[in-house]
Structures are given as structure tokens and as C-alpha cells.
Amino acid sequence: MNAIILLRRDAREFDCVVSIYTRFSGKQQVLARGTKKMVSKQSTQLEPLTFVDIEIMPGKEIDHVIGVQLHNFFPSIHLSIEKRVVAIYALALVEKLTKIGESDERLFHLIFSWLHALEISDYSASIFLDWFIFHFSFLLGFAPVLDNCALCNTEIVDCIFWSPEHGGIICKPCHAKILASSSMSCSFVDIGFIRQFLHTKISEIAFVLMTKQQEYKVQSLLFAFLQHHTEMKLLDWRKLANFS
Numbered sequence: 001m002n003a004i005i006l007l008r009r010d011a012r013e014f015d016c017v018v019s020i021y022t023r024f025s026g027k028q029q030v031l032a033r034g035t036k037k038m039v040s041k042q043s044t045q046l047e048p049l050t051f052v053d054i055e056i057m058p059g060k061e062i063d064h065v066i067g068v069q070l071h072n073f074f075p076s077i078h079l080s081i082e083k084r085v086v087a088i089y090a091l092a093l094v095e096k097l098t099k100i101g102e103s104d105e106r107l108f109h110l111i112f113s114w115l116h117a118l119e120i121s122d123y124s125a126s127i128f129l130d131w132f133i134f135h136f137s138f139l140l141g142f143a144p145v146l147d148n149c150a151l152c153n154t155e156i157v158d159c160i161f162w163s164p165e166h167g168g169i170i171c172k173p174c175h176a177k178i179l180a181s182s183s184m185s186c187s188f189v190d191i192g193f194i195r196q197f198l199h200t201k202i203s204e205i206a207f208v209l210m211t212k213q214q215e216y217k218v219q220s221l222l223f224a225f226l227q228h229h230t231e232m233k234l235l236d237w238r239k240l241a242n243f244s
Contacts, residue, residue: 001025002071003054004111005046006095008032018046018065019095020054021111026103027095030056032065045070049077049087051112076119083118085240086129090114093133097140097230107139117202127215129237131205133222134197142229144168146195151178162186162221164228182228186221193218 003020006027011017016032032046045052045068055067077083094111098104114132118125137143145168148155152174159172163183169191175183196208210218219238227234 001054001056002108003028003052004091004108004115005048005050005052006091007048008046016046017062021094021098021108022054022103023105023108024103025101026107027098027100028056028063029100030054030063030065031059032068044073047073048091049074049084049115051115072116074115074119077115080125082125086125086237087115087118089235089237089240090129090132090136093234094136096232096234097136104139107136110135110139114202117205121206123206126237126240127208127210128202128205129240130215130219130222131197131200131202131208133226133237134194137222137226137229138198140230142226144194144225146191146198149174160186160188160191162190162224164225168225182224184221184224186217189214190217190221194221 001022001024003022006019006021008016008018011031014034017029018032019027019029021027046065050070051072051074053069053071054065056063057066077087091111094107098107110132114128118128121128149171150163150166150168151170154171156169156171161170161172161175161183162168162185163170163175165182166178169186170183193208193210193214200208216238223234223236223238
């Protein structure tokens with residue numbers, strides 16, 4: 001079956017547990033025996049950031065890998081530090097926020113098409129990551145309100161606030177009525193960029209033009225929203241610039 005390798009971790013002396021996302025079965029964890037031996041052909045084929053055809057045999061506690069064929073190693077991503085850092089972050093986020101056995105073919109296609117676009121593009125890898133996280137959030141069911149106030153549903157014409165707790169943008173009067181300690185001030189330009197992510201295909205990402213300062217602000221809004229709704233401690237992807 002087709003699978004994208006998300007993560008792998010050591011198990012015993014020569015084995016690894018590999019986390020994969022499959023087209024029809026969602027996330028799975030499988031045991032690959034002998035992958036840490038120097039002679040193992042499976043070692044590079046089961047690295048994260050690879051697209052493979054994998055054959056699995058049921059086991060008592062965990063299924064076992066009995067065959068794997070490499071389809072795409074995404075060499076451009078592996079050769080670019082910036083691309084590799086954001087791709088590893090994206091796949092680790094998928095691994096963290098999805099459950100074993102819950103299939104979503106849309107998510108499989110999102111991951112694969114995103115990796116393919118990142119592979120062939122020379123555009124900013126960080127904006128690719130922003131786009132991916134926004135669309136991934138939608139598939140998880142976390143869709144922010146971007147048009148009218150999330151509380152009173154009125155059109156916002158002046159001051160605007162971002163409230164992860166209340167699901168998106170809120171107006172000044174509603175902000176004044178609630179204890180919105182976690183709300184953040186933002187501009188119509190910031191929300192415009194988020195709307196642009198929603199309506200832009202990954203192949204058109206180069207048309208999203210923003211300064212580093214604007215991107216940082218948008219990342220702050222998206223990170224606060226995703227962390228609140230997942231109720232998990234996430235690595236702030238604004239910090240990835242320190243590693244690329």
C-alpha cells in the first residue's frame with residue numbers, strides 16, 4: 001500500500017518502529033526489523049520524507065514490515081536545510097495530531113501534494129509550511145472564523161482582534177465585554193493573508209507575497225489558534241528559522 005514515512009524511532013538493537021500515513025488506512029505504526037544494520041536495504045527506504053509502497057504482515061502487538069519499494073525520496077528537500085527542516089516539522093505535526101487507524105484520504109493527498117510542491121519550488125519554504133498548517137488545521141476540523149465576528153456575527157469595520165478561544169476574529173465591542181486575555185490584536189491585512197491561504201492552491205503559493213514581519217504576525221495568529229484547539233504543547237514554527 002502507498003505510504004508516506006512520517007517518523008521512525010529505535011526499537012531494540014537493530015529494529016525501528018516506523019510511523020507512516022497511508023492512503024486508505026490513515027496513520028499506522030509498524031515494526032521494521034534489522035533496519036539499523038549497515039547491510040539493510042530498507043534503512044534508506046524507511047527514512048522520514050519518503051513515499052513508498054509498503055507491505056505489512058499482522059503481528060501480535062504491532063504489524064511488521066515485510067517489503068518496501070521506494071517511489072520518491074524527495075531529493076531536493078533532503079538537500080536543502082530550509083526545506084528539510086519545515087518538512088520534518090510538518091510530518092511530525094501530522095504524527096502528533098492524528099490517531100492510529102483514522103483514515104482520511106484528503107490528508108494523504110494534502111501531504112503528498114505539499115511535499116511534491118515543496119520539492120520542485122524555489123519559493124520560501126516557511127510560507128509553504130504556513131499554508132500546510134492552515135489546510136491541515138481545516139482537515140482536523142479547526143476552521144477559524146474569518147469573515148464576521150465569531151461572537152456576534154456582525155461585520156467588522158474598524159478594530160479587529162484574534163481570539164483562539166472564541167474561534168477566530170472578534171469585534172471591538174465583543175472584545176470589551178469578555179475576559180479575552182488570550183486575544184491578540186491584528187489587522188485586516190493579517191486576516192487577508194490567512195484568507196489568501198484558504199483560497200490559494202499549493203501550486204499558486206508564490207502569489208502570496210508578504211514581508212517577513214507580516215509572515216511572523218500571521219504565524220503568531222495561526223500558532224495560537226492551533227495550540228488552543230489541539231490542547232497540546234506544540235513547537236512554535238516561528239523558531240524554525242534558527243535551525244535553517
